[in-house]
Amino acid sequence: MSRRVVSLDINGHRYDLEVEPHRTLLSVLHQELGLTGTKQNCLEAECGVCTVLVDGEAVNSCIYPVMKAQGRQVTTIEGLATKAGLHPMQRAFIAYDAVQCGYCIPGMIMSAVALVAEHPEPTEQEIVEGLAGNLCRCTGYAKIIEAVSAATEEMRG
Numbered sequence: 001m002s003r004r005v006v007s008l009d010i011n012g013h014r015y016d017l018e019v020e021p022h023r024t025l026l027s028v029l030h031q032e033l034g035l036t037g038t039k040q041n042c043l044e045a046e047c048g049v050c051t052v053l054v055d056g057e058a059v060n061s062c063i064y065p066v067m068k069a070q071g072r073q074v075t076t077i078e079g080l081a082t083k084a085g086l087h088p089m090q091r092a093f094i095a096y097d098a099v100q101c102g103y104c105i106p107g108m109i110m111s112a113v114a115l116v117a118e119h120p121e122p123t124e125q126e127i128v129e130g131l132a133g134n135l136c137r138c139t140g141y142a143k144i145i146e147a148v149s150a151a152t153e154e155m156r157g
Contacts, residue, residue: 006070010035011079025069026050026061029076037077037106048134051107052076058114060133077106080113089113092151093144100138108134112148116155124149 003018010033017032026043029035029052038061039049045060052061053075080087089109092098099105108131115122115130122130127148128141136144 004067006067008066008069008074009072010074011076019066021065021067023066024062025052025054025059025064025066025074028066029061035076035078039103039106041103045133046135047104047107048111048131049104049107051110051134053110053114056114056117058111058133075110077110080109087113088154089116089148089151092147092154096143096147096150098139098143098147104134104136104138108136108144112151115148116152120152120156122148122152 004021005016005018008015008017010029015033017028019028019032026038026040029038030040038052040062041047041049043062045063048060050060050062051058053059054064054069055072080090089112093105093109111131111134115127119126119130124145127145131144131148
């Protein structure tokens with residue numbers, strides 16, 4: 001299959017890459033850019049571990065066509081932290097021990113950031129619903145919900 005040039009803005013950096021147009025954003029993040037913080041699991045948009053933000057919206061990068069990302073702002077877990085430090089959501093997940101094995105956490109955090117951007121004062125039920133596309137086999141979700149709630153307060157004020 002012929003390759004095409006795609007210009008991507010990922011974590012504030014522009015990349016001009018020559019890729020096969022059928023590739024997914026996840027495969028390009030991993031194989032071309034070495035950004036492996038976004039995890040790979042089901043490859044069917046069922047588990048949420050591959051969640052990234054595209055123009056602020058949470059998307060499953062395992063099924064998101066890389067060509068569709070052209071001209072859009074893509075943020076991965078690596079792009080949340082700044083020179084000033086970790087993002088409030090990242091800090092909250094640490095502070096509330098919302099991590100066990102950690103495999104699902106990048107996707108959880110990205111979904112939570114998108115949720116709070118859309119609903120600055122989410123209820124517990126809205127947090128549960130907002131994270132419904134992200135599966136965790138370790139934590140039982142209680143600490144994750146607490147962390148998202150705490151980060152929400154910090155992000156507001």
